[in-house]
Amino acid sequence: MDFDITDPSDWPKEFGPLREIDSHLRCPICKEYLRAAMMLQCHHNFCSECIRRHLDKESTCPACRVSTSTSQLRRNVSLEEIANNFGDVRQLLLKTVRESLEPKSAPAQTLECAESMDIDDFTPQQKRRRISARVGKALLSAQRGRTHESDDNDHDDDFTMHSQESSSGRKYSTRSSTRPVLRSRGGRSETTPTEQVPNPQSASSSQTSSYSLSEEHTSASEQASPTPAKESTFKHTLVACPVCTMAIPEANTNSHLDKYCFSGKQDPIYNVALSVVETYSPQAIATYEKDGSSKSVSLPASPQRNTLRSAFSSSPVRFNGFAQQPSKLGAQSGAAPIPEPKRLPKLTYSVLNDKQLRKKLQELGLPTHGDKQLMQRRHAEYLTLYNANCDSTRPQTIAQLHKAMDNWERTYMRDLNAKDAQRRAQEEQQQKYAQELAQQKQQEDAASTDVTNLPSSQSSNSGTTGTGFVPNQANNNDVNVAIASQAAQAHKLKNADNYNDLIADIRRRQQREKDAKAKAALEANDAASAPIQPPPQEEL
């Protein structure tokens, strides 16, 4: 069984807005994070696959029942990216959130690290004020509009509480002469890795701080990658050029853009991507910042930074089928440069004969066995998968789609077989029941014949009912008893496990009856003297 079951209710209730976010990023049909989010005209979003499946059957929005069709589907790329990334970071974030709610025992890994904070030489008291001012007002006031009033105090407390924890937990490392400054820059591309050229005394301590920071990063959200910077007096910072994504000092941005990027040239000095520069040692970054790549590029990268980068980049890249860039860049550039794959058109199966349909399947590289119904279903299924895949920003390869189809085929066959077996069992049951009924009727007829025969030939062959009552006293009561015991017998047989037993038994009894009748005919004259032994009933 799959243990990867996630639900908005996983988030602690103290973090109500996270629950809200989580549930809004899920498809109302499959309740998973939106895969290839598609928006309808009524602005409701669904997984491409789910809504396509639904629109195959109905032409209304599942959420509001407004009538719609596949032609109205529009990709909602940013929502999909949000859902993808939230899904990627979910586990980590959930762990962080849960830890932040635990009692103070361990120094909490920080959530704010992912959001916004400064670590300076403030006392915890000052810090608390600062952060509650910044985080509390700026961040939470945004949420306040949507959340319950009662939640607000909780949130303020939460944030201030563990910002305090985090500062005290980190103090030993921030007390060095190179105080790392974590800055909020809204996004990875804008974070500014800078490091003062270390003075003799800080060589070791800068190691410490970068180490402790990298530890925090791995546990914090991957969305932000705060990097060690110099004290706030330090003016030069590296940023990613919005056009060529190379790392350039912030102050040079405009000249770099005017001189190179907008005229289509390459900057000869700053020509290393920011993500690469970030993997350098602090010294190398500082050198790069000052002199460009010519001098610093040969400097070795610091091992800690490397592990840090890989920890951050692993998850987005892993899912990104075609883009080697982290998914964020993929989102910006993904839609434009990659040509939209063509959707497969729907077929009107009723006008296709088997041969044509088989040809269509062959063209798609799908199996062509089975009757028309199976081929039709196979084609429809592939159409849904394929077209949904076209909508995805993380599309699968055709081979993966075919593998999914193989899976579908297996499940389909298994279900078919199961259904078949079920149907057969049902039929058998019915057959059995019909046979029992017939048997019972036969018995009844026999019994009533006996009854009608009674006046003419007293006694005689009532033993043929095979139910073992005394033949001489046969009357209506006896007939009823006979029927009842037959019914009881039939019921007992109904529960018999083996159907063959039943058939054998019925044959045996029919045979016996025939024999008995023959015998009765023979002994018609002196039946009363030799009542036929009733057949053993309990032999089953």
Next chain:
Amino acid sequence: MALPKRIIKETERLLADPAPGISAIPHEDNLRYFDVIIEGPNQSPFEGGVFKLELFLPEDYPMAPPKVRFMTKIYHPNIDKLGRICLDILKDKWSPALQIRTVLLSIQALLSSPNPDDPLANDVAQHWKENENNAIQTAQEWTRKYATA
């Protein structure tokens, strides 16, 4: 056949956080088959009653609606003597965005507000229309008789 994640998820939520007055427990041998208990809503003729239902999730759920049936006898214009329920979302108004919980809540709401203008049990609906008080009395009697635990 593998159980879709959505069904597992719904089942977990139903067990962990049941809706008030409603319980749904899956059979161990068939996780698509649920034993449901709905308490008669307050201020309805069914107040105090405990109604058993069965719910089955067909193979193409959530694309197709669940099948629900009352097991306990109930005097209601929209529920016939076989326990079948006349409720639009169980038929043509089904949407895959609905779920077990919402269906059961709808049924609970149907108990609170019988709709004799869209009847399934004609005689009951007739009774309801002609003499509502008397019909409600009958419903209360049936609740006492058949639906008290």
